[in-house]
Each structure stands twice: as structure tokens, then as C-alpha cells.
Amino acid sequence: MPFLLLIEDDDAIRTGLELALTRQGHRVAAAASGEDGLRLFKEQRPDLIVLDVMLPGIDGFEVCRRIRRTDQLPIILLTARSDDIDVVVGLESGADDYVVKPVQPRVLDARIRAVLRRGERENSDSSAFGSLVIDRSAMTVTKDGQDLQLTPTELRLLLELSRRPGQALSRQQLLRLVWEHDYLGDSRLVDACVQRLRAKVEDVPSAPTLIRTVRGVGYRLDPPS
Amino acid sequence: MPFLLLIEDDDAIRTGLELALTRQGHRVAAAASGEDGLRLFKEQRPDLIVLDVMLPGIDGFEVCRRIRRTDQLPIILLTARSDDIDVVVGLESGADDYVVKPVQPRVLDARIRAVLRRGERENSDSSAFGSLVIDRSAMTVTKDGQDLQLTPTELRLLLELSRRPGQALSRQQLLRLVWEHDYLGDSRLVDACVQRLRAKVEDVPSAPTLIRTVRGVGYRLDPPS
DNA sequence: AGGCTTGTGACACCGCTGTGACAGACGGCG
DNA sequence: CGCCGTCTGTCACAGCGGTGTCACAAGCCT
Numbered sequence: 001m002p003f004l005l006l007i008e009d010d011d012a013i014r015t016g017l018e019l020a021l022t023r024q025g026h027r028v029a030a031a032a033s034g035e036d037g038l039r040l041f042k043e044q045r046p047d048l049i050v051l052d053v054m055l056p057g058i059d060g061f062e063v064c065r066r067i068r069r070t071d072q073l074p075i076i077l078l079t080a081r082s083d084d085i086d087v088v089v090g091l092e093s094g095a096d097d098y099v100v101k102p103v104q105p106r107v108l109d110a111r112i113r114a115v116l117r118r119g120e121r122e123n124s125d126s127s128a129f130g131s132l133v134i135d136r137s138a139m140t141v142t143k144d145g146q147d148l149q150l151t152p153t154e155l156r157l158l159l160e161l162s163r164r165p166g167q168a169l170s171r172q173q174l175l176r177l178v179w180e181h182d183y184l185g186d187s188r189l190v191d192a193c194v195q196r197l198r199a200k201v202e203d204v205p206s207a208p209t210l211i212r213t214v215r216g217v218g219y220r221l222d223p224p225s
Numbered sequence: 226m227p228f229l230l231l232i233e234d235d236d237a238i239r240t241g242l243e244l245a246l247t248r249q250g251h252r253v254a255a256a257a258s259g260e261d262g263l264r265l266f267k268e269q270r271p272d273l274i275v276l277d278v279m280l281p282g283i284d285g286f287e288v289c290r291r292i293r294r295t296d297q298l299p300i301i302l303l304t305a306r307s308d309d310i311d312v313v314v315g316l317e318s319g320a321d322d323y324v325v326k327p328v329q330p331r332v333l334d335a336r337i338r339a340v341l342r343r344g345e346r347e348n349s350d351s352s353a354f355g356s357l358v359i360d361r362s363a364m365t366v367t368k369d370g371q372d373l374q375l376t377p378t379e380l381r382l383l384l385e386l387s388r389r390p391g392q393a394l395s396r397q398q399l400l401r402l403v404w405e406h407d408y409l410g411d412s413r414l415v416d417a418c419v420q421r422l423r424a425k426v427e428d429v430p431s432a433p434t435l436i437r438t439v440r441g442v443g444y445r446l447d448p449p450s
Numbered sequence: 451a452g453g454c455t456t457g458t459g460a461c462a463c464c465g466c467t468g469t470g471a472c473a474g475a476c477g478g479c480g
Numbered sequence: 481c482g483c484c485g486t487c488t489g490t491c492a493c494a495g496c497g498g499t500g501t502c503a504c505a506a507g508c509c510t
Contacts, residue, residue, distance in 0.1 A: 097325070137393065138391045138392055138393055138445060139393035139442050151440065151466055151467085152498090153441075153467070154466095188468085188470080188488085189468060189469080191487095192468075192489090193467085194489095195490065196467095198489095213487095213488070215476070215488080216477095216486095376454080376455055377456095378455075378456070412458070413458070413459080413499085413500090413501095416499065417456085417458085417500095419500095420500065420501070421456095431500090438499075438500090440465090440466090440498075440499080
């Protein structure tokens with residue numbers, strides 16, 4: 001299920017879109033300011049951001065630029081109809097698509113799906129980490145050409161890590177991404193799953209070279225050097 | 226060599242793309258209006274059409290619809306970034322893919338090849354998976370040369386799976402593709418049908434080698450190794 | 451009406467998953 | 481350099497959930 005972050009200061013529009021998008025089968029997090037949006041983004045790691053341009057404080061373009069410094073996820077800008085210059089500035093700030101307000105929810109939904117599809121095509125197929133090859137369409141993982149039997153959870157964990165190679169993900173983030181629930185208090189759940197994954201994926205599970213521990217934070221899948 | 230028809234009224238974009246696509250190994254015909262495009266299409270029978278949406282006279286959607294009345298060739302729409310309604314209407318008018326202008330030639334080229342590849346797979350009238358041969362024009366399935374009596378649903382399920390060999394399909398996707406309805410809550414419907422199909426198709430139904438279970442996801446028809 | 455096909459529910463099995471405990475590793479600090 | 485607290489690796493176990501399987505009833509076509 002796609003996980004969206006909606007950043008929009010107007011309460012009516014925000015809650016309306018949040019409801020509509022939820023109905024259309026997305027998971028939605030919402031923020032009412034640029035600052036909140038950036039914080040939520042770092043915390044929750046959504047798949048896509050719907051971003052209003054006119055925000056108090058940090059405006060949409062700036063939010064977009066800051067996110068783009070580190071991340072490649074799709075960003076859809078919401079712009080007011082009257083602004084002509086938006087498109088140009090928006091393009092330069094790195095957005096993937098534009099939607100003009102007022103927007104019909106199903107139009108926005110169609111755009112979101114289109115952008116995600118585009119991204120999937122680009123991200124998908126297969127990626128390699130050393131001798132480890134992840135085939136996202138067959139949903140298989142092979143090591144030295146040999147098929148690995150990963151369990152569903154192990155597979156999802158590896159997929160989420162591999163979507164952000166080289167980036168450390170906290171246990172909280174992984175719980176949200178892989179298990180889709182927030183966790184109160186810590187547990188060894190993520191560690192246990194990482195451990196099982198390492199057993200299948202690493203050459204020497206006790207000296208992992210692919211899935212590295214980031215002490216005090218979480219885990220990180222190293223890109224091939 | 227793929228033969229493309231490019232329909233685009235803007236002279237600069239048209240000649241630019243024509244040049245770039247020719248360099249990338251396509252044969253290209255070009256038209257500057259919807260009318261010209263339709264005429265050229267009938268005359269030259271290209272393999273694929275790249276079609277601008279905003280055209281004077283007959284617009285891109287209309288061109289798309291008219292072509293679709295009689296022909297199934299792939300159509301890629303070129304849309305301006307700012308248009309709101311494009312995606313929805315475009316989907317309904319039967320295009321196969323969208324590219325947002327301004328487009329980098331190599332991106333367009335990649336899309337073209339992707340769409341052509343997809344089309345080849347879908348239209349080829351027979352494919353083989355080990356001893357299993359699917360004849361799409363006769364709508365028959367044979368195993369070791371012997372005709373299999375598949376029921377309509379079993380056949381559609383196998384066809385959908387075989388259109389995407391090696392790709393895991395979720396139960397949701399299969400329900401949409403084969404049964405054409407979304408399902409709320411889970412059911413054993415897909416499993417049951419897969420089970421019946423396996424009974425006819427697999428050598429050892431209890432140890433399937435063609436239709437593989439992808440745990441936590443769905444099923445996948447393995448291509449011949 | 452009759453037979454085949456299809457959808458649904460029940461059920462059992464197996465493997466996965468989540469949990470807690472414990473030991474070892476790491477890093478900070480004196 | 482050594483101690484100690486915290487964090488992580490590891491393991492076993494019990495519960496759960498997903499999947500295969502089957503039987504039955506309703507639907508559909510002939």
C-alpha cells in the first residue's frame with residue numbers, strides 16, 4: 001500500500017484530501033507546516049510527498065529542495081492556479097509533478113499512481129549488492145545465482161533496505177515500513193528478523209558485510225563498493 | 226528495426242525528437258497535426274505511435290480513440306506537465322504509456338522499447354513453459370503435445386500468468402485481472418483455482434514447478450530455465 | 451434436467467513470527 | 481587501561497497465520 005505524506009496548511013483542504021486519499025487506498029500522514037512536514041518525512045519515510053507550495057515559514061519549494069538534497073522519492077506539488085511562475089521554479093526545485101488547486105481527489109489519486117508507477121519502473125526490475133541480486137518483479141533474491149528462500153517478512157525487510165542503499169534506517173522506521181505498525185517500547189523484533197536475514201544473505205553472518213549495524217540507530221544496507 | 230510515427234505540432238520538438246529517435250535506431254515518420262497523423266498512420270502502418278496531446282484540430286485523445294477503434298498498436302502520449310486531466314482521460318482513451326514533456330530523448334527511447342517489449346510478449350500467439358504450450362490464437366493449452374481441457378477460468382488465469390512470466394502476481398492483482406473485481410477481505414478463491422489449474426498442468430501437483438507459490442504475495446509462472 | 455464449473459467455508463498442517471532471556475560486544479568514562 | 485552500562489546477537493519456544501486441500505452448494509450452459 002502506498003504511504004503518502006501530505007503537507008498542506010489549510011485545514012479544510014488537508015483533512016479533505018487526507019480522507020479522500022485514505023479512501024482510495026493509501027496510507028496517509030499529514031503535516032500542516034513545512035517544518036512539521038520535514039520532521040515527519042525523516043521519521044516516517046513515506047513513498048511519496050504531496051506538497052503545498054504556499055506554506056507559512058519554510059515554503060514548499062524550499063521543503064522540496066531540502067528533501068532532494070538527500071532523497072529521490074517522488075514529490076507532487078500543489079500550486080494555486082494563479083501562479084504562473086510556479087512551474088518553472090518547481091521544476092528547478094526538483095518536483096516530479098504538479099497539480100493545480102482546487103484539485104479533484106480522483107485526479108490527484110491518478111497522478112499519484114502515475115508517478116508511483118513511473119518510479120516503480122525505474123526502481124524495479126533488479127538491483128544488485130555484490131553477489132546478491134534482488135528481483136523485485138519475480139520477488140526473488142538470489143546469491144551467486146542461487147535462489148534464496150526468504151520468508152515474506154525477511155523479503156520485505158530486504159526490499160525496504162535495498163530501496164535506500166547506504167542509508168541507515170532506525171528500528172522505528174523499519175517497523176513502520178515492514179510491519180506497518182508503530183511500536184511502543186522497544187523489542188528485539190527487528191534485530192531478530194535482521195539476524196535471520198543475515199543468516200541467509202551474508203557470507204559470514206557473524207561478520208556481515210551487506211547489512212551493517214549502525215549502533216544506537218538501526219541498520220543499513222551497504223551499496224556495492 | 227522499430228518503425229515509429231511521431232505526431233507533434235511544435236516544430237522544434239518534432240524535429241528534435243525525430244533526429245534523436247533516428248539516432249537511437251528507430252525508423253521515424255513524423256506528422257505535424259492530428260489529421261496528417263491519421264493519414265500517415267493508415268498509409269504507413271507504424272509499430273508504435275508517439276502522440277502529443279495538445280494538437281490543433283483533432284487533439285491527441287481523439288486521435289488515440291480513433292486509432293483504437295480499429296488497431297491495437299502501442300501508443301505513447303506526450304503530455305504537458307501542467308495539464309490536470311490528462312492522465313485520467315488518457316487512460317480512458319486507451320494509451321499505453323505517458324511521457325511528460327519536456328522529455329529527454331533517451332527516456333522516451335527507454336519507454337518506447339519497454340512498451341514494444343511488453344507488446345511482443347502479449348501478442349505473440351504461443352509461448353512454451355517446459356512441456357506446456359499455450360496457443361493464444363487457438364486458445365488451447367497442450368502438455369507433452371496432449372490437449373488439456375481447461376475450464377474458462379483456469380484458462381484465463383493461466384493466460385494472465387503467462388503474459389508476465391517470472392513475475393509474481395498478488396492475489397489482489399489476479400482477482401482484478403481474471404475475475405475483474407476487487408475483493409474485500411480475503412478468500413480462498415484464487416488458491417482454489419490455482420489448485421485446480423495445477424492439477425492439470427503440473428507433473429506433480431503437490432510439488433509444482435511451473436506455478437510457484439510466492440509466500441506472502443501470491444503466485445508466479447516460472448519461465449523455462 | 452443434468453453435468454460441469456465455480457465460489458465458499460472448514461480444517462489441518464507447517465513454517466513463520468514475535469517474545470523473552472541471556473550472553474557477549476561495544477563504547478564511554480573515570 | 482579497566483570497569484560498567486547499554487546495546488546488540490543469538491536462541492528456543494509457543495502462538496499464529498498463511499496455504500493446501502477438500503467437500504458442498506449454487507450457478508451456468510447445453
